[in-house]
Amino acid sequence: MRLPMEAIAQTQAGVLSAGAELLGDMAETPWGQRIAQVTELIPRLVPGTCGATTTVWDGTAESPTTATHPDLADLVTVQLRAAEGPIPTAVGTRAPVRADDLLTDERWPRYRASALGTGIRASATLPFHRAGVTVTVTVYRLRPGGLEHAAQGPSALLGKLLTDTVARDRRYRRALATVDQLDAALHSRAVIDQACGIVMHVLGCDTDTAFGVLRRISQHTNRKLADLARAVVDSRGQDLPAG
Known part of the structure; x- marks a missing residue:
């Protein structure tokens, strides 16, 4: 109407x-x-x-x-x-x-x-x-x-x-997408830092060496660094792959 x-x-x-x-x-x-x-x-x-x-x-x-x-x-x-x-x-x-x-x-x-x-x-x-x-x-x-x-x-x-x-x-x-990306990045960073701490404890090395180990394993196994770090944290380093 x-x-x-x-x-x-x-x-x-x-x-x-x-x-x-x-x-x-x-x-x-x-x-x-x-x-x-x-x-x-x-x-x-x-x-x-x-x-x-x-x-x-x-x-x-x-x-x-x-x-x-x-x-x-x-x-x-x-x-x-x-x-x-x-x-x-x-x-x-x-x-x-x-x-x-x-x-x-x-x-x-x-x-x-x-x-x-x-x-x-x-x-x-x-x-x-x-x-x-x-x-x-x-x-x-x-x-x-x-x-x-x-x-x-x-x-x-x-x-x-x-x-x-x-x-x-x-x-x-x-x-919102930017916030989600930042949140994911911060979460990944925290997990990677935890994994580095575990590698430092297991190998008796410093932070830079531990991060280098994780990065090298990530490249050799074709896994994302964050995914690898999460696996290391979940297993407490017991299943840490050989690099």
């Missing part, structure tokens, strides 16, 4: 809060579902539109796309496969791209044919970029025109919010 024009004007002030509430804590709901919820909200806030799609590029192999209708998802697929259409153009130019009437707009033959085949006459694609993340939001109409202010409306606000959220989540996940 479309919101009336006066309600749209009143709602725009709450678009960001509504979008933020939908996105919420991404640990609670799968990412794809959050993006789909925002996508579903867009045409409700943009009068005269029949649907919307969002596509996210965040450096991973896949570019997840959500659409309010399967036919619109197919339009995105056509563009990405052919590298032709409003979405590739918007990503390449980093500027909004409008097709006011696909009946006369001949810039993208494949996209145009597919869109007209599903009854789409007009579309507007808005690109957003932040910290290695690119998001496109596209709104569609069954009639020509009517998207002159798309770049300043609710779709733009929600697109920016979505991009900021993806970028923030990406940084957060990278930080």
